[in-house]
Amino acid sequence: MRYRYAIAALLFLLCGATLAGPGRLVAGGAIAETPDAGNGRPADFTLPDLDGRPVTLGRFLGKEAVLLVFWATWCAECKAAIPEINALTTGPLGEKIQIFGIDFRESREKVALTVKSRGIRYPVLLDEQGQAARAYGVVGVPTYVLIGREGKVLYREHVLPGDISRYL
Numbered sequence: 001m002r003y004r005y006a007i008a009a010l011l012f013l014l015c016g017a018t019l020a021g022p023g024r025l026v027a028g029g030a031i032a033e034t035p036d037a038g039n040g041r042p043a044d045f046t047l048p049d050l051d052g053r054p055v056t057l058g059r060f061l062g063k064e065a066v067l068l069v070f071w072a073t074w075c076a077e078c079k080a081a082i083p084e085i086n087a088l089t090t091g092p093l094g095e096k097i098q099i100f101g102i103d104f105r106e107s108r109e110k111v112a113l114t115v116k117s118r119g120i121r122y123p124v125l126l127d128e129q130g131q132a133a134r135a136y137g138v139v140g141v142p143t144y145v146l147i148g149r150e151g152k153v154l155y156r157e158h159v160l161p162g163d164i165s166r167y168l
Helices: 002-018 076-090 108-118 131-135
Strands: 046-048 054-056 065-071 097-104 124-127 143-147 153-157
Touching: 046 124, 065 076, 065 131, 076 097, 097 131, 108 124, 124 131
Parallel strands: 065 097, 097 124
Antiparallel strands: 046 054, 065 143, 143 153
16 A cells, blocks of 8 residues: 555656646756746856867857757667768758767767767767756757757757758
8 A cells, every 4th residue: 555655656746847847856856947948048068079178068159050969879769860960960051050969978988989880970078977968957868959049949859850940
């Protein structure tokens, strides 16, 4: 009987977190606002690339559209999307958008091996502590966040938009 109550309480809490609106529950029960809440500006971050050089998102905001691709090497959907994302870098939108793959909490060696074997042509950043993922409320990979030239979050979903040009 205790298990039923425990399961019911857990389901109640999960439903509450889902219905909480644009925020997300984080450790301790606090609400972390998603980057497009409030002032409409995305969260800035600095992460290392595969060579260890720091890359700051703020350098690109307001200059060009930015697509953040939160992914992991073990994610089948992430791997399947690589050719489509690569095509964006060389296609007609290549000059209008900066793409960053943001690997979620994996080692540099593992990520570098996957980048090479899969032929990833866009910059990959290492979110080793998950700080960027937390700032964007990422709860699963892949997650795509499109930030427009004006510096506002235009799209945030688990699937790549079918016609990304309509957002640009």
